[in-house]
Amino acid sequence: MIKIIFKSILNRKLSFFLTLFSIAMSIALFVGVERVRLGAQESFTNTISQTDLVVGARGSGLQLLLYTVFHIGNATNNISWSTYTRFAKRSDVAWTIPYSLGDSYKGFRVVATNENFYEHYRFLQDKKPQLVLGHQSLELFDVTLGSAVAQKENLKIGDKIALTHGVSNGPGIMNHTDKPFTVVGILQNTGTPLDRALYITLEGMEAIHIDWKDGAPPLPGQGTSASTLKKENIKIKQLTSFLLGATSRIDALSLQRKINNYKPEPLMAIIPGVTLSELWQSVSYVEVALKIVTLAVVVVGLIGMMVAIFNSLESRRREIAILRAIGAGMKNIFVVLIAESFILSFFGCVCGVLLCYVILILVRPMVLNNFGIDISIIFLQPYEYLYLSFVVVLACVLGLVPGYKAYKNCLVDGLSSRV
């Protein structure tokens, strides 16, 4: 019986594989949307760990998180250095990582920070940024590269680069050509937005903007030259934001309140995890809509399968009459047709899932390069297995329709030889 089913299918290879392909595509889409969602969530969640609060100028919490941690979007305002030191020195603050942002290099963000970054930043639960080559930025015009920057721009230790003022892809409006930076270190690949940034000192950031007035550079020849600037002499005036680790989780909540209520300057502190879940919530409508669409695609795929089997019946009337004549009951014919639906949907699901992972692996670097989102490859969740088995069951139920048609055919045909 099984042999007959398989041989019969192989007899209609082309139609079978086309149907299988269409089901596989719909399943790949269905599973793919979920993969992208979960992968993006995991990648976002893995980017920042152990940080209790992200502090910046008052505004949108989501925006603050995105530009500080994920290098998406820009800050609208800065906070003063004195305010930062005031909070950094508190006894309930274990550590802080100051960030000064706003410049870029060929589309990659420049992050001005200090040694705290190398010391306290954590991602993937407990991993910290490691140098594979050289050392961290110490001197005024030192720059440490994220792995993706080094790789894509083909930079090595000792290379000199000019940063671009503002954030822009390609050639910027204005390059800090008068004050070039020297590559001193390259960070290990982390699979997070860390890879896509350059790290300089806070003083370095101040230095390239020294003598600037109202956001405009000094006239040529009037600015202080790079050689006369000393790190010790530069005073840092402002920051974009900072990450904060409290001595205990409970302190973090009261700290958050204190920062949000800080009168001298409009500040805002957010808990990264909370803001991330707000982000997921705000896009959940889109997710639901996408899910409905992909589900509809799966159903359409299954109906297509049913139609294909249904259409094959006409040309299989002989085959069915022969099987009937040698003693196959209607039950057997039903079994053959439902088994066909089962095989199609089962292998459709298997191929679809494989196809989805292949596509995911192929597009992953592209998405990472263009959107800075690294889609983690996540295995199927238990509820997805449930969905997939539901798809197979639904296919078998749909298989009843051609089965019923075959039954009707048999009643009309009897054993008469219609061709």
Next chain:
Amino acid sequence: MSEFVIDINNLVFSYTGKKPILDINSFQLKAAEKIFLYGPSGCGKSTLLGIIAGVLRAESGAVKIFDNDFIKTSSSIRDKIRGEKMGYIFQMFNLVPYLSVLDNILLPCHLNKMRKKNFLNKAEMLEKAMSLCNSFKIDSLLKSQVTEISIGQQQRVAAARALLGNPELIIADEPTRAMDTDLQEIFLENLLGQCEKQGTALLFVSHDKRLSKMFHKEISLPSINRVEQ
């Protein structure tokens, strides 16, 4: 066990919602008997064969096949009896196109457990199949695809398939229609000889009266069917 393989009395049959096409007072076929049933096309012979094979169910009268009431029994029992005790040969296109000649011959025995039980083991089944193929002169084709062989050869394969596993009744629905005259006689001789050898009853249907001379009994369907065509 009565002496009849087929015992039909007062059979009336009509397809749903249409006027009757069969109304037969009496029709019998004894064990090992060979009957030539004459019927021009459109006289309801395929319908009668469908009823005897248990694929169609008549609404009134008595249809006893191997002592089973084919009007009352469930379709699954009728299917089982057909698979176990009957062999069926169509006019053409008897073979499953995606199976080899040998697989086609073995198909009924694979599909029906009871039919397989006629053999001690697989080796005996293959041996019987080979000897049938030998007598039908198709032993050189066993591995061929059925689409590669001629219609005459296909019909011989179908006959071998119908005979394998010692069925008690062979129903042949104009199996020689697509053959030329010489081949028809050879085929029929072969078929009759094998039925004789195995003690199998044969119900042979044809519109070609010339073939009737090889049978010991001839019945004309229009003469026993009371429905005017």
